[in-house]
Amino acid sequence: MIWIAFAIVFWAATWGLNSWIANGPFAATRAARLAVPVIFGVTIIVVWEALVRGLAVPSVILPPPSAIAAKFATSIPTLWEDFVQTFVKGALSGYLIGCGSAFVTAVLIDRSPFLQRGLLPVGNFIAALPIIGTAPILVMWFGFDWHSKAAVVVVMVFFPMLVNTVQGLAATDAMQRDLMHTYSASYWQRLLKLRLPAAMPAIFNGLKIATTLALIGAIVAEFFGSPIKGMGFRISTEVGRLGLDMVWAEITVAALAGSAFYGIVATIEKGVTFWHPSQRG
Amino acid sequence: MNRIVPILTVVLAIVVLWYGAAIGMNKKWALDQAGRAGVELSTSEVIADTWSQDRPVLPAPHQVAQELWKTTGAMVLKGRAMSKRSLIFHGWITLSATLLGFAIGTGAGILLAVGIVHNRAMDMSVMPWAIASQTIPILAIAPMIIVVLNSVGIQGLLPKAFISAYLSFFPVVVGMVKGLRSPDAMQLDLLRTYNASGGETFRKLRLPSSMPYLFTSLKIGMAASLVGAIVGELPTGAIRGLGARMLTGSYYGQTIQIWSALFAAAILAASLVGIIGLIERRMLKRMGAKQ
Structure with a gap:
């Protein structure tokens, strides 16, 4: 009972604190912007812990954060092995191959307006489909190891990346192209000095979307068959054994890896597209 | 042409x-x-x-097409549209979970967005997490949700719908917040000179101007819901639904069955997104939006 009361009081107190900060005189400062979401996140974790203890929720349904943290700390070697298998071998290599080939394809079809008009609607259509369904097929073709996971990732990231790059390459306006024309610039000069830099915001948009897709693809593909390591494998087997603390530890790894991956791409974007209005704000 | x-x-x-x-x-x-x-x-x-x-x-395209016809059209002609071998039956199982989840996720997303727009504390605490959560592979927790809900006695449609709801929730929140904030200062000032209350501003300015954003996120949310429902069918050893067809197909090496389930899912996704697009065009036209 005391845990539940504590949860309610803690929730009310931190919510009051957050309202006070958000409506107070410091709301616009950088510190407040950082503090409010952090306080909210801490509140969620504390309330979770208190409610799980107070209501005596069995750990096969929802383990408390402290148990997850303990499990995380004791099984770092396993988690690291799974991380390498799924993220570094599966997701990352698939991401590089998929985004790279989509980029090259986009530059190639950019030369032909006919192909552009034909491929863009088809690409847009395919990008909206449940591509994750190709996972069982690709697992069958490429075997259980990370190659099949990389293949799923390639298929998943290819079309969003292709569509974004083609749109980006069309982002220059007539005046800029005319200017290059008056300089008598060759195709490659126009591409490297005007159109690729102008396409960067759209390209990075595609790259950022692809980070999430890559991790999802690599994890879900492991549900269809994998060697005895990997994040998706660990999640599905530990769920079967009701070892939910390990599942949550694995999810924590996935969340950290996903955010870090996205953060790295976003940081590179900031360096490359510093001139764009969205980065100056 | x-x-x-x-x-x-x-x-x-x-x-x-x-x-x-x-x-x-x-x-x-x-x-x-x-x-x-x-x-x-x-x-x-x-x-x-x-x-x-x-x-x-x-499998060659015509084999997949034949299998698709054999498990849909031909079954209908024989009057066994809802038999267990029919893709219409499996598609309906997946579709019902998708639609239920989509409705829950969209409803909750719109409510949260309204809260975020009207409450500064909520905006500052929830919004960064809503954005950050989009970089997290949420789909990874699908098996856990299924098993946990199973162990508290919830079975069948709801667990899958839950995953669908979760996946369609965040795109709707982010899009709707953007949409509700899209009226510019001049328009808000105009309503202030009319002495409009908060509710009136919401009903007559914010809500109508958020519609284009809402429909864009509805399309994303719908596609995500379908993926959620399909993935939700994988880990439970389910025997019904498009995801289950793929899984049993991959167990028994029935490649044609996998491909036909994949195409059924693709057709389903395309028509669902297409329907939303149609409603969008109708509605925006009646609201007098620029085409």
């Missing part, structure tokens, strides 16, 4: 490539079988064989 021709060309090219790939990938099996039987196959016989195997590595 000048849009249809290129699209058809690309689709045609894909089909041709597909047939070619089917020859290449199924050839080994055909030659092995012929070698074992001690028969010498001519090129045309090999090609014919690669396009008509029972369990090909890559």
